[in-house]
Amino acid sequence: MKKFEFFNPVRVIFGPGEFDRLGALTAMYGRRALLVTSKSPLEKMGVHEKAVELMRSAGLEVFELGGVEPNPKLSSVYEGIRICREKQVEVVIAIGGGSPIDCAKAIAVGAADSGDVWDFFTQKRSAVKALPVGAVSTLAATGAEMSVHCVISNEKTKQKYATHYEFNLPKFAIIDTELHKTVPRRLTACGLVDTITHAGENYFAGEKNTPVTDRIAEGLILTILENDGILNDLQNVEMRDNIAWAATLAINGLTDCGRGIYEYGAHMIEHAISGLFDVVHGEGLAIVHPAWLYYRCEREPRKFVQFAERVFGVPKQYGSEAEVGEKGITELKNRYKAWGLPTSLRQIGIEQVSYEEIADRVVQDPDSFIKDKSIVHRVLELCLK
Amino acid sequence: MKKFEFFNPVRVIFGPGEFDRLGALTAMYGRRALLVTSKSPLEKMGVHEKAVELMRSAGLEVFELGGVEPNPKLSSVYEGIRICREKQVEVVIAIGGGSPIDCAKAIAVGAADSGDVWDFFTQKRSAVKALPVGAVSTLAATGAEMSVHCVISNEKTKQKYATHYEFNLPKFAIIDTELHKTVPRRLTACGLVDTITHAGENYFAGEKNTPVTDRIAEGLILTILENDGILNDLQNVEMRDNIAWAATLAINGLTDCGRGIYEYGAHMIEHAISGLFDVVHGEGLAIVHPAWLYYRCEREPRKFVQFAERVFGVPKQYGSEAEVGEKGITELKNRYKAWGLPTSLRQIGIEQVSYEEIADRVVQDPDSFIKDKSIVHRVLELCLK
Numbered sequence: 171m172k173k174f175e176f177f178n179p180v181r182v183i184f185g186p187g188e189f190d191r192l193g194a195l196t197a198m199y200g201r202r203a204l205l206v207t208s209k210s211p212l213e214k215m216g217v218h219e220k221a222v223e224l225m226r227s228a229g230l231e232v233f234e235l236g237g238v239e240p241n242p243k244l245s246s247v248y249e250g251i252r253i254c255r256e257k258q259v260e261v262v263i264a265i266g267g268g269s270p271i272d273c274a275k276a277i278a279v280g281a282a283d284s285g286d287v288w289d290f291f292t293q294k295r296s297a298v299k300a301l302p303v304g305a306v307s308t309l310a311a312t313g314a315e316m317s318v319h320c321v322i323s324n325e326k327t328k329q330k331y332a333t334h335y336e337f338n339l340p341k342f343a344i345i346d347t348e349l350h351k352t353v354p355r356r357l358t359a360c361g362l363v364d365t366i367t368h369a370g371e372n373y374f375a376g377e378k379n380t381p382v383t384d385r386i387a388e389g390l391i392l393t394i395l396e397n398d399g400i401l402n403d404l405q406n407v408e409m410r411d412n413i414a415w416a417a418t419l420a421i422n423g424l425t426d427c428g429r430g431i432y433e434y435g436a437h438m439i440e441h442a443i444s445g446l447f448d449v450v451h452g453e454g455l456a457i458v459h460p461a462w463l464y465y466r467c468e469r470e471p472r473k474f475v476q477f478a479e480r481v482f483g484v485p486k487q488y489g490s491e492a493e494v495g496e497k498g499i500t501e502l503k504n505r506y507k508a509w510g511l512p513t514s515l516r517q518i519g520i521e522q523v524s525y526e527e528i529a530d531r532v533v534q535d536p537d538s539f540i541k542d543k544s545i546v547h548r549v550l551e552l553c554l555k
Numbered sequence: 556m557k558k559f560e561f562f563n564p565v566r567v568i569f570g571p572g573e574f575d576r577l578g579a580l581t582a583m584y585g586r587r588a589l590l591v592t593s594k595s596p597l598e599k600m601g602v603h604e605k606a607v608e609l610m611r612s613a614g615l616e617v618f619e620l621g622g623v624e625p626n627p628k629l630s631s632v633y634e635g636i637r638i639c640r641e642k643q644v645e646v647v648i649a650i651g652g653g654s655p656i657d658c659a660k661a662i663a664v665g666a667a668d669s670g671d672v673w674d675f676f677t678q679k680r681s682a683v684k685a686l687p688v689g690a691v692s693t694l695a696a697t698g699a700e701m702s703v704h705c706v707i708s709n710e711k712t713k714q715k716y717a718t719h720y721e722f723n724l725p726k727f728a729i730i731d732t733e734l735h736k737t738v739p740r741r742l743t744a745c746g747l748v749d750t751i752t753h754a755g756e757n758y759f760a761g762e763k764n765t766p767v768t769d770r771i772a773e774g775l776i777l778t779i780l781e782n783d784g785i786l787n788d789l790q791n792v793e794m795r796d797n798i799a800w801a802a803t804l805a806i807n808g809l810t811d812c813g814r815g816i817y818e819y820g821a822h823m824i825e826h827a828i829s830g831l832f833d834v835v836h837g838e839g840l841a842i843v844h845p846a847w848l849y850y851r852c853e854r855e856p857r858k859f860v861q862f863a864e865r866v867f868g869v870p871k872q873y874g875s876e877a878e879v880g881e882k883g884i885t886e887l888k889n890r891y892k893a894w895g896l897p898t899s900l901r902q903i904g905i906e907q908v909s910y911e912e913i914a915d916r917v918v919q920d921p922d923s924f925i926k927d928k929s930i931v932h933r934v935l936e937l938c939l940k
Contacts (some may be wrong), residue, residue: 171796173570178563184813185558379793381778382800389770396766408764411556415767415812427800428569 745837
């Protein structure tokens with residue numbers, strides 16, 4: 171293993187009914203709260219209203235920023251910061267999937283600073299603090315509720331960039347799977363892909379002798395595969411629980427420990443694509459992550475043999491290292507197809523004519539370790555495999 | 556899964572050479588530090604002296620409590636508290652395995668209170684705060700560096716009792732495996748058993764639908780089994796790294812999430828035994844934990860089939876659920892034998908005449924869920940299996 175630090179002080183509160191604790195938890199961090207929400211079936215079910223009620227009952231003054239979009243936009247972040255400054259907000263609460271949570275994180279950083287928050291995403295400046303954030307996760311997908319990551323799309327420049335500040339970790343994360351039951355099939359499937367991609371991104375990169383980290387990543391991926399029955403039984407709280415906890419742990423730092431690298435290659439390319447074309451993140455990953463894995467397997471197949479064996483039971487006798495490794499990736503891709511997701515760029519209307527622009531975006535992303543456009547081109551070709 | 560909270564804000568700093576950061580890290584929590592150490596080969600190697608130097612260079616005033624014994628004694632805790640009060644210590648640092656770390660935790664709780672610290676172990680009173688603790692772990696075993704647990708032996712009453720305060724979690728844990736290389740073979744083997752027992756204690760109890768938690772526990776146990784080559788290659792830092800990270804994660808809360816129970820039956824019985832006879836904790840567990848598992852498997856074999864299959868590759872066709880389950884436990888016990896550890900009470904000189912006294916101790920422990928002495932008798936019989 172390589173040297174690492176692991177620090178994740180998020181208080182996770184997991185279980186059906188735990189949403190009711192939102193007021194008391196929020197009150198620990200301030201009296202004036204901004205509630206960030208997105209358009210979702212929860213709105214119609216009165217969940218947002220109930221959140222306001224819970225917080226008011228705990229003595230809080232509540233301000234609202236609603237309707238945050240998937241791939242949350244910089245304009246929403248600016249609007250949230252404006253409210254925070256005007257109303258002297260002390261704590262930012264998000265309810266939803268990764269979009270409102272990431273939006274809340276960016277608002278919390280921006281509101282604690284006097285300049286332009288986008289500077290932190292372009293890495294022009296580094297942030298030093300943030301307002302406290304609390305998250306109610308209503309979707310098993312991005313793991314934003316327990317991660318340092320925050321991804322925002324600048325709709326003017328079509329850049330989708332990320333920050334990773336430790337002080338931006340939520341103070342608490344409520345994971346109440348009663349609230350997950352309304353997530354529709356397609357979005358649930360996207361969440362499964364997102365989780366597998368998070369557990370898988372660094373698995374094949376950097377230091378190879380990381381048995382604990384490998385076993386954890388494999389265990390999370392196996393849990394997702396073994397609970398994909400959720401797609402035909404959307405109200406099943408047991409399976410919702412299982413995929414939710416896997417999603418949270420997949421990107422809280424545990425799956426990276428000791429690898430000595432922070433690569434996230436598929437995410438870099440997917441961010442460029444969804445920055446340009448506003449693709450749903452999970453669908454973008456269903457296309458790009460297997461292609462990214464084929465690309466890596468072409469170069470260094472050994473670790474893919476372990477993955478193919480342990481996750482898909484591909485026997486060593488299946489063929490050469492490259493063949494066994496590739497078989498594992500194809501099994502994963504077939505699973506995505508079975509879930510009804512696109513696995514080729516063409517299926518979402520992106521043609522070869524856009525590849526050069528995507529490659530440009532990837533190498534320009536200040537967060538990206540890919541600095542050679544030919545790598546992006548090769549991965550995009552493999553998206554057609 | 557059952558409802559749960561997961562909160563573990565320990566900053567883990569993992570890697571060879573990271574010991575050098577002790578001074579700067581300690582200085583974040585105070586200017587007057589108590590250094591708690593045990594007798595170990597590290598002392599001769601000058602590690603304790605270097606710790607003092609590192610802390611002094613960071614501007615700290617350092618007081619010392621050395622020579623803490625295995626199964627740390629209440630008298631050492633009292634002595635530490637006395638120093639803290641007299642010298643107005645602000646932060647307590649431990650270097651070593653579980654013994655000095657647990658001793659430091661108890662001192663930190665006692666020094667922040669004006670009464671008798673033993674009250675917290677007998678559950679006469681509850682503690683509400685503690686001085687900050689920092690840990691340098693020099694042994695892969697108890698996981699004390701990232702756990703809420705603190706176990707102290709009262710040498711007068713022969714009680715070995717535990718506390719589990721969230722605010723007693725270390726602020727930081729340095730895991731520098733360069734310092735692990737001097738751990739002798741027998742103690743290294745004891746550490747492997749301790750880790751497996753931590754990952755295994757709740758695995759078979761409570762809620763059965765906990766796939767993420769199961770996979771993590773199995774992954775940690777597999778890592779230990781696959782790295783037991785350390786016993787013939789004590790200086791191997793790669794294997795030291797692997798078993799150290801497994802040991803830390805086995806008892807940081809992750810292996811209990813969603814089980815809805817906190818059982819630790821083997822620990823309850825082992826604590827009674829080592830309270831009475833001052834047995835090395837890992838050796839006690841090598842005897843008691845398999846017996847505890849046989850006891851549970853007699854009653855509810857199903858989960859043992861999963862364990863036997865996934866950890867030891869016992870095929871389902873091996874026999875009935877009970878037979879497959881028992882085979883898994885026997886494989887584990889055989890591994891302990893191969894490591895040269897005792898697996899029967901007789902081997903450590905404890906005869907049947909003591910069973911009633913052990914059973915008495917178990918049911919009197921305020922922390923123990925076992926309130927029926929016949930359970931203890933049955934488990935002690937199974938120690939001879």
